[in-house]
Structure formats: C-alpha cells, structure tokens
Amino acid sequence: MENQTFAIIKPDAVKNKDTGLILDRILKAGFHILAGKLLHISLQQAEGFYDIHKGKPFYDELIEFMSSGQCMVLALEKENAVEEWRNTIGATNPAEAAEGTIRKDFATNVGLNAVHGSDSNENAQKEIAFFFSDSELRGNQ
Ligand code: IDP
Ligand code: MG
Numbered sequence: 001m002e003n004q005t006f007a008i009i010k011p012d013a014v015k016n017k018d019t020g021l022i023l024d025r026i027l028k029a030g031f032h033i034l035a036g037k038l039l040h041i042s043l044q045q046a047e048g049f050y051d052i053h054k055g056k057p058f059y060d061e062l063i064e065f066m067s068s069g070q071c072m073v074l075a076l077e078k079e080n081a082v083e084e085w086r087n088t089i090g091a092t093n094p095a096e097a098a099e100g101t102i103r104k105d106f107a108t109n110v111g112l113n114a115v116h117g118s119d120s121n122e123n124a125q126k127e128i129a130f131f132f133s134d135s136e137l138r139g140n141q
Contacts, residue, residue, distance in 0.1 A: 004034070005081035006127035007089075008116035011069035014038075018106050019072055022115065025102055026076065029088045035075040035128075035136045043067045049130055061111055073131045082124055085117045 009022050026033065041049070046063035053059050078084050090101025094113060097104035107113035118124035128137065 001125065002121055003077050003079055003081050004121075004128065005076050005078075005085045005124045006116070006118045006131075007074040007076055007085060008066075009072040009074070010112070010114055010116060011065060011071050012108055012112040013106055013114040014070045014072060016106070018114065022102060022106060023072075025088065026074070029084070030078055031081070031085070031088075032077040033074055034077050034139050035132050036072060037131075037136075038070050038072050039131075040070045041067050049127070058111060065111060075128045075132055075137060082118050082121055086119070089115045089117045 007026070009019050013019065013022060023033075043063060046066040047054075050059065050062055050066070053062060076085060088102060090097030090103040092103075092113060093110040094103045094107035095110075097107070102115050103113050106115070118127050
C-alpha cells in the first residue's frame with residue numbers, strides 16, 4: 001500500500017518526554033494515525049526488527065538502544081506516506097538533517113536519533129505487520 005508507513009518514537013525521545021511534541025508534528029504534517037502503542041521491546045524483538053542491519057558496525061549498539069526503554073510504534077497513513085515521513089523526519093544523522101525536521105529538533109546523534117521511518121512500501125508493510133495485529137489495524141471500518 002502506497003498510503004501507509006511505519007514509525008517509531010525511539011527510547012531516547014520517549015525518555016526525553018518528547019512523545020507528545022512528536023505526535024503533534026505527525027498530526028500537523030497531515031498523517032492519520034491508524035494504530036499506535038507504547039512498548040518496551042525485548043533484545044530479541046529488536047534483533048528481528050533490525051535483521052537487515054545485522055553485521056553492520058552499529059548493529060549491537062542499535063538493538064541495545066532500541067530495547068533500552070519504552071518506544072511508541074505507529075502505523076501512519078498519508079498519500080505517498082513513506083517518502084512524506086522520511087522528509088518529515090530528516091537525515092539519519094541529525095547534524096545533516098534539514099531545518100524543521102524531527103531529527104534536527106529532537107535527535108541527539110546518529111544513533112540516538114529520536115524516530116524511525118520505513119525506507120520502502122514493501123518494508124513499511126513488513127514493519128507494520130511485525131508490530132500490529134489485524135484488529136489493531138482495522139481503524140474505524
Ligand atoms: P534510518 O533510520 O535513517 O533509515 P539506517 O541506515 O536504516 O537509518 O539505520 C538504522 C538506525 O541505526 C538509525 O536510525 C540509527 O539509530 C542507527 N545507526 C545508523 N547508522 C549509525 C551509525 O553510524 N552509528 C550509530 N548508529 C547508527
Ligand atoms: Mg532505515
């Protein structure tokens with residue numbers, strides 16, 4: 001589906017009490033929140049979710065960070081959602097993120113970078129299915 005993407009408000013942002021401000025950015029940017037919940041994922045879940053990064057130098061640090069505290073997972077809807085959300089969050093490294101992006105305003109560094117965004121429609125669907133059940137994704141229908 002081209003109108004859906006998957007987002008995470010990462011543990012750094014939740015700890016910093018930025019959840020509300022980031023949800024506000026999401027809504028003001030025109031996304032509809034189809035589903036969302038606060039979770040504290042296990043190391044094993046983080047490994048499964050970030051399987052594509054296995055072997056990279058930052059992998060161990062990444063999965064430890066992602067399982068270090070609560071995060072908020074979100075299924076978002078908007079036309080051209082994947083690209084729109086990537087534009088809203090900005091570059092992976094906040095030092096390179098454009099003005100007004102979520103990472104520019106809330107991230108600490110390239111690892112602790114406040115939010116996740118899917119990189120393709122295919123991965124968006126996989127990531128949504130990783131965290132949400134059918135009933136959680138039913139919305140108002
Ligand atoms: P993305 O989140 O912008 O799609 P990816 O390259 O897919 O970036 O990396 C996934 C996550 O891994 C990043 O969001 C960040 O938390 C972490 N990460 C990426 N590159 C580095 C790095 O060089 N050092 C530490 N952590 C990194
Ligand atoms: Mg990525």
